[in-house]
Amino acid sequence: MPNSRLITLTTDFGVADHYVGAMKGVIHSINPDARIVDICNSVQSFDVLDGALAIEQAYSYFPSDTVHVVIVDPGVGSARRPILAVTGRHLFLAPDNGVLSFVFAREERLSVRHVTATHYFLQPVSQTFHGRDIFAAIAGHLSKGVAPEKIGDEITDFQRFAMPRPKQVTPGQIKGAIIKVDKFGNLITNLRLEDAPALAGAGPSNFQMTIGNQQVTKLVTSYSDGAANELLCLMGSMGYLEIATNRGSAARLCNAGRGTEFTLTLS
Amino acid sequence: MPNSRLITLTTDFGVADHYVGAMKGVIHSINPDARIVDICNSVQSFDVLDGALAIEQAYSYFPSDTVHVVIVDPGVGSARRPILAVTGRHLFLAPDNGVLSFVFAREERLSVRHVTATHYFLQPVSQTFHGRDIFAAIAGHLSKGVAPEKIGDEITDFQRFAMPRPKQVTPGQIKGAIIKVDKFGNLITNLRLEDAPALAGAGPSNFQMTIGNQQVTKLVTSYSDGAANELLCLMGSMGYLEIATNRGSAARLCNAGRGTEFTLTLS
Amino acid sequence: MPNSRLITLTTDFGVADHYVGAMKGVIHSINPDARIVDICNSVQSFDVLDGALAIEQAYSYFPSDTVHVVIVDPGVGSARRPILAVTGRHLFLAPDNGVLSFVFAREERLSVRHVTATHYFLQPVSQTFHGRDIFAAIAGHLSKGVAPEKIGDEITDFQRFAMPRPKQVTPGQIKGAIIKVDKFGNLITNLRLEDAPALAGAGPSNFQMTIGNQQVTKLVTSYSDGAANELLCLMGSMGYLEIATNRGSAARLCNAGRGTEFTLTLS
Numbered sequence: 001m002p003n004s005r006l007i008t009l010t011t012d013f014g015v016a017d018h019y020v021g022a023m024k025g026v027i028h029s030i031n032p033d034a035r036i037v038d039i040c041n042s043v044q045s046f047d048v049l050d051g052a053l054a055i056e057q058a059y060s061y062f063p064s065d066t067v068h069v070v071i072v073d074p075g076v077g078s079a080r081r082p083i084l085a086v087t088g089r090h091l092f093l094a095p096d097n098g099v100l101s102f103v104f105a106r107e108e109r110l111s112v113r114h115v116t117a118t119h120y121f122l123q124p125v126s127q128t129f130h131g132r133d134i135f136a137a138i139a140g141h142l143s144k145g146v147a148p149e150k151i152g153d154e155i156t157d158f159q160r161f162a163m164p165r166p167k168q169v170t171p172g173q174i175k176g177a178i179i180k181v182d183k184f185g186n187l188i189t190n191l192r193l194e195d196a197p198a199l200a201g202a203g204p205s206n207f208q209m210t211i212g213n214q215q216v217t218k219l220v221t222s223y224s225d226g227a228a229n230e231l232l233c234l235m236g237s238m239g240y241l242e243i244a245t246n247r248g249s250a251a252r253l254c255n256a257g258r259g260t261e262f263t264l265t266l267s
Numbered sequence: 268m269p270n271s272r273l274i275t276l277t278t279d280f281g282v283a284d285h286y287v288g289a290m291k292g293v294i295h296s297i298n299p300d301a302r303i304v305d306i307c308n309s310v311q312s313f314d315v316l317d318g319a320l321a322i323e324q325a326y327s328y329f330p331s332d333t334v335h336v337v338i339v340d341p342g343v344g345s346a347r348r349p350i351l352a353v354t355g356r357h358l359f360l361a362p363d364n365g366v367l368s369f370v371f372a373r374e375e376r377l378s379v380r381h382v383t384a385t386h387y388f389l390q391p392v393s394q395t396f397h398g399r400d401i402f403a404a405i406a407g408h409l410s411k412g413v414a415p416e417k418i419g420d421e422i423t424d425f426q427r428f429a430m431p432r433p434k435q436v437t438p439g440q441i442k443g444a445i446i447k448v449d450k451f452g453n454l455i456t457n458l459r460l461e462d463a464p465a466l467a468g469a470g471p472s473n474f475q476m477t478i479g480n481q482q483v484t485k486l487v488t489s490y491s492d493g494a495a496n497e498l499l500c501l502m503g504s505m506g507y508l509e510i511a512t513n514r515g516s517a518a519r520l521c522n523a524g525r526g527t528e529f530t531l532t533l534s
Numbered sequence: 535m536p537n538s539r540l541i542t543l544t545t546d547f548g549v550a551d552h553y554v555g556a557m558k559g560v561i562h563s564i565n566p567d568a569r570i571v572d573i574c575n576s577v578q579s580f581d582v583l584d585g586a587l588a589i590e591q592a593y594s595y596f597p598s599d600t601v602h603v604v605i606v607d608p609g610v611g612s613a614r615r616p617i618l619a620v621t622g623r624h625l626f627l628a629p630d631n632g633v634l635s636f637v638f639a640r641e642e643r644l645s646v647r648h649v650t651a652t653h654y655f656l657q658p659v660s661q662t663f664h665g666r667d668i669f670a671a672i673a674g675h676l677s678k679g680v681a682p683e684k685i686g687d688e689i690t691d692f693q694r695f696a697m698p699r700p701k702q703v704t705p706g707q708i709k710g711a712i713i714k715v716d717k718f719g720n721l722i723t724n725l726r727l728e729d730a731p732a733l734a735g736a737g738p739s740n741f742q743m744t745i746g747n748q749q750v751t752k753l754v755t756s757y758s759d760g761a762a763n764e765l766l767c768l769m770g771s772m773g774y775l776e777i778a779t780n781r782g783s784a785a786r787l788c789n790a791g792r793g794t795e796f797t798l799t800l801s
Contacts (some may be wrong), residue, residue, distance in 0.1 A: 006295060008288065015282055015549060016719030018591040020770060021542065021573030025595030028571065032597055036571075037295065037303075039288030045718050046781040057285040061292030061399070063299055074781045077756025091472050127755045129771030132595070183281030222344025222394045237396030247313040247341045273562060275555065282549055304562065304570075306555030324552040328559030328666070330566055450548030451579050489611025489661045504663035514580040514608045 004033045005091070005143045006063060010055045011071040011131065012043040019129070023069075023136035026122060038246065039068075044258075046074040048099045053180055056102035058239055059090055065171030067142045069135050070094040077127035082115040082134050082157055084142075084151045091142060093135050101160040116152040166191045166264075172198075174264045178211075179240070181257055185249025186223075187211070189262060191241040198266045200239070209233055211262040214254045216243055229253060271300045272358070272410045278324045278338040279310040279396065286396070290336075290403035293389060297338060297407030306335075311525075313341040315366045320447055323369035324505055326357055334409045336402050337361040344369070344394035347381040349401050350425055351409075351418045358409060360402050366424040372429075383419040431478060433458045433531075440466075441531045445478075446507070448524055452516025453490075456529060458508040465533045466508070476500050476510065478529040481521045483510060539625070539677045540597060544589045545605040545665060546577040546673060557603075557670035564674030573602075578792075579584065580608040582633045587714055590636035591772055593624055599762045601676045602648055603669050604628040611661035616649035616668050618676075618685045625676060625714025627669050632693040639696075650686035688695070700725045701799075706732075712745075713774070715791055720757075721745070723796060725775040733775070733801045743767050745796040748788045760782060762801045763787060 013019035020041050020076060027034045039058045044050040049263055051072035060066050067095075073080075073095040085092040087107040093115070094100050104110060115134065118125075120141050122133040138151060166176030166189075174196055180188040193199060199207075202219050209216040216231040226232045226246040231253060236242035243250045243262075251257060274294060277347060280286035287308050294301045306325045311317040318339035326335050333356075340347075340362040352359040352367055354374040360382070361367050371377060382401065385392075387408050389400040405418060433443030433456075441463055447455040458467060466474075469486050476483040483498040493499045495515040503509035510517045510529075517522060541561060547553035554575050561568045573592045580586040585606035593602050600623075607614075607629040619626040619634055621641040625650070628634050638644060649668065652659075654675050656667040666725055672685060699725075700710030714722040727733060733741075736753050743750040750765040760766045760780040765787060770776035777784045777796075785791060 004297075008292075010285075010288070012717075016574065016576040016578075017716045018544075018574055018588045019543070019716075021571070021588070021592040022595050024571045024573075025542075025592055025597075028600075029595060029597045032540075037288070037291045039291075040283065042283035044283075045783075053287045054288070058288040058292055061289050061296060063292075063296045063503055066292075066295075073759045075756075078758045126771040127775075128757060128768065132771065182284045182286075183279075222342075223605075224342045224345045236396065237393040237399065242395075249312075273566075275559075277552075277555070279679045304555070304558045306558075307550065307552055309550040311550075321552045321555070325555040325559055328556050328563060330559075330563045333562075390742075449544075449551045449553075489609075491609045501662065504660040504666065509662075516579075 004031060005035060005145070006066045006070045007139050007143050008037045008038040008039045008045065008058075008062060008066060009041060010051060010058070010068065011041045011043050012047065012051060013041050013071070013075040013131065015041055019131065022132045023063050026132055026136035027140040027143070030128065030137060031144045034143050036139060043072050046072065046179050048072050048097055051099045051181065052102045055100070055266060056106070059103060062090065064089045065091070067091045067093065067139050067220055069139050070099050071131045071135055072099050075099065076130050082130060083139070083155070084113045084115050084148055086111050086113075087119040091148065093139055093142075096159050098161045102163065104160050111154055112151040112156070112158045113148060114155045117150060139189045142260070164190060166195050172266050176262055176264070178256055178258055178262070181251045186236065187243040187250050187254065187256055187260070188236065189239055189241045189243065191264065192239055193235060196264060196266060199235070202266055206267045207233070208265040210265070211243060211254050211260060212256055271298060271302060272328065273302050273304060273333045274406050274410050275304045275306045275320060275325070275329060275333060275335045276308060277306040277310065277325070277335065278308045279312050279314065279318060280308050280338070280398065282308055286398065289399045290329060293399055293403035294407040294410070297404060297461045298411045300408070301407060301410050310339050313339065315339050315358070315364055317447065318366045318371045320374050326370060329357065332358070334358045334360065334406050336406045337366050338398045338402055339366050340397065342386070343397050344448075349397060350422070351380045351382050351405070351415055353378050353380075353415050358415065360406055360409070362397070363426050365428045368427040369430065371427050378421055379423070379425045380419040381422045384417060403459075419463060431457055431460050439533050443527070443529055443531070445523055445525055448518045452518040453503065454510040454521065454523055455479070455503065455505055456505045456508045456510065458531065459506055460502060462532060466502070469533055471497060473534045474500070475532045476529055477532070478510060478521050479523055537568065538565060540569050540571060540600045540601045541673050541677050542571045542573045542592070542596060542600060542602045543575060544573040544577065544585060544592070544602065545575045546579050546581065546585060547575050547605070547665065549575055553665065556666045560666055560670040561674040564671060565678045568674060568677050577606050580606065582606050582631055582638070584714065585633045586636045589626075589634070590640070592682050593637060594645070596624065597796060598623045599623045599625070601627065601673050603673050604633050605669055606633050607631065607664065616664060617689070618647045618649050618682055620645050620647075620682050625682065627673055627676075629664070630693050632695045635672070635694040636697065638694050645688055646690070646692045647682060647686040648689045651684060698730055700729050701723060706800050710796055710798070712790055712792055712794045712796070713784045719785040720770065721777040721784050721788065721790055721794070722770065722772055723775045723777065725798065727769060730800060733769070736800055738799045742766070742799045743796055744799070745777060745788050746790055746796060
């Protein structure tokens with residue numbers, strides 16, 4: 001077994017600048033044995049919900065004791081606190097702006113600390129790049145086995161928000177919204193099977209999704225279950241209903257994006 | 268020597284979502300010592316030819332016993348099989364859709380297996396993300412030394428396709444097509460030196476390439492052998508004739524892209 | 535401690551092609567224990583200044599004895615030399631085109647060698663991809679501990695350029711230019727605090743920045759110190775004055791980009 005905690009990065013720093021590289025340098029300088037895995041550094045800029053989804057969808061696949069660094073931080077340099085969250089299996093470093101909300105929602109055991117161990121920070125701490133000066137530095141020390149209690153005191157008033165849920169508007173009719181467009185142009189809705197259990201037995205005669213001026217009547221199980229340019233719905237690997245099309249972009253076909261509303265009718 | 272096979276990733280999952288991160292989590296959970304190298308996760312979406320080119324161009328530079336995971340998989344969840352190919356030096360995990368065709372074309376020793384070792388899969392297996400639930404899981408186990416015979420039975424009816432080759436249309440005249448536009452805007456043609464051996468001795472007096480409404484008459488050996496906005500041809504590092512321009516995008520100058528046809532005249 | 539020098543990559547090869555993957559394969563084949571960190575592979579194509587900034591901003595955070603591979607190389611295959619620079623703490627491999635200029639400017643101890651150890655190169659050496667055939671191969675050997683003296687003889691006539699500096703045009707008025715737009719749309723200027731020491735005490739009554747047809751009068755310390763669509767100036771983490779806006783793109787608000795000029799008035 002490696003003698004060092006794995007570190008993951010989920011940020012909106014992008015891949016075209018030096019930001020992620022500088023963070024990795026800081027980590028390797030503190031822990032020459034560090035092992036760092038990029039989950040995603042192209043979270044939509046400033047988009048805390050998008051970052052919250054990315055870490056929610058990936059963290060549980062990592063080994064116990066992984067340190068997940070999650071930075072979508074439009075409030076960097078303001079009064080918002082850096083936090084360290086410890087769940088039953090993992091550690092999370094993030095700004096206290098709700099970016100860990102969906103992790104918190106899934107975890108029963110949870111303690112959150114305000115990161116105040118300034119002796120571990122890079123000095124001087126810039127006001128605009130805590131990813132490098134605070135989070136990477138603390139992650140490097142945590143990866144070497146520093147105990148969470150050494151990072152700061154426990155707090156209970158940390159930020160969290162709920163995923164906006166779909167709403168039942170009439171019997172058999174639910175309104176929701178697109179929460180993500182992925183690289184393929186799949187439209188990820190905020191609807192889980194628990195929001196519409198009748199979906200499990202739905203078929204073409206009683207299923208209809210309306211989005212923009214498009215209708216989707218085909219409920220399938222894989223992306224290839226449709227003709228070219230035909231819109232499809234399926235329960236996707238993220239646990240949400242998706243609107244997709246075989247080898248194409250549903251986002252383009254529907255002219256839809258993050259925030260676009262949809263209506264699902266199960267008659 | 269590391270006691271674990273290196274794993275590479277070549278996928279169309281992109282860098283802006285959690286997909287590749289989740290795969291890496293699965294691999295590290297199975298093999299905490301795993302070493303993972305991204306070859307390219309931005310293969311054109313659904314584009315099996317583009318993925319086939321990416322892995323063909325990179326795999327042979329890796330050490331013996333590397334496990335290459337290649338996922339461009341528009342048929343995920345359909346009847347298409349996951350396969351494990353073993354060549355003289357490397358292992359390859361991919362959907363059975365031809366994405367390994369150019370590897371197969373270069374390798375003399377080759378055995379291909381249908382991946383059926385479901386006890387290694389993540390459970391439940393989603394119908395839309397076999398990269399995570401099947402391929403990453405099998406790669407993790409292979410990296411720990413599991414033998415290919417344990418992964419599934421050998422098959423011979425796997426998919427493969429041939430690269431579309433240029434055609435001699437008249438003596439001295441060859442028609443071909445652009446198979447790739449790279450990040451710099453270089454237009455990679457499907458023409459190898461063996462398709463036009465006379466290229467080796469060609470010069471400005473007897474070389475002419477026509478693409479769209481552009482003529483290229485300069486055959487050079489490096490990208491810098493031309494003036495600004497001057498189109499150039501050269502035998503590139505991929506082994507194909509390229510159309511390029513010094514510090515600029517030939518794709519933009521020619522208004523050309525993947526699939527654009529060209530005519531080469533060697534008089 | 536790992537028994538192998540860390541390798542970093544800073545290139546304009548992008549993330550959508552096989553180029554970086556092939557380089558990593560070469561390195562791992564030479565040194566199976568290699569540890570490779572991407573600083574940034576999406577430097578603007580052919581843009582030596584952009585590459586020079588990326589490596590300047592990241593290298594010093596890495597541990598001693600790191601081998602930094604920096605490839606923005608529009609002159610590949612021409613007479614330009616490959617070089618190995620050794621500073622007090624790090625090693626750098628790059629084409630001799632000035633891409634290490636800002637590293638050189640920061641380092642007092644510096645020796646530069648012409649890379650001529652052809653027995654370490656991949657053979658045959660292509661004329662268009664020295665990243666793979668020369669730089670990755672040499673980096674692999676350096677990571678195993680090969681001494682710089684074995685790579686080639688010292689030279690003194692290597693290329694370097696100075697960052698274009700802002701100019702004082704009248705007392706209290708300075709003209710400069712945007713040197714980089716980052717992923718967030720922040721406009722990085724070429725102005726350091728030493729170019730305008732009065733900035734340290736400047737406030738809304740005596741600070742004005744003009745860029746395009748926009749005026750910026752707010753000098754702040756963090757990105758969140760402004761309303762939506764309000765333009766801000768701050769000293770950023772790169773050490774340069776930046777034009778920014780809270781949770782948005784200053785580049786879009788100003789319709790400005792790399793090279794756009796600005797005027798700073800401190801009255």
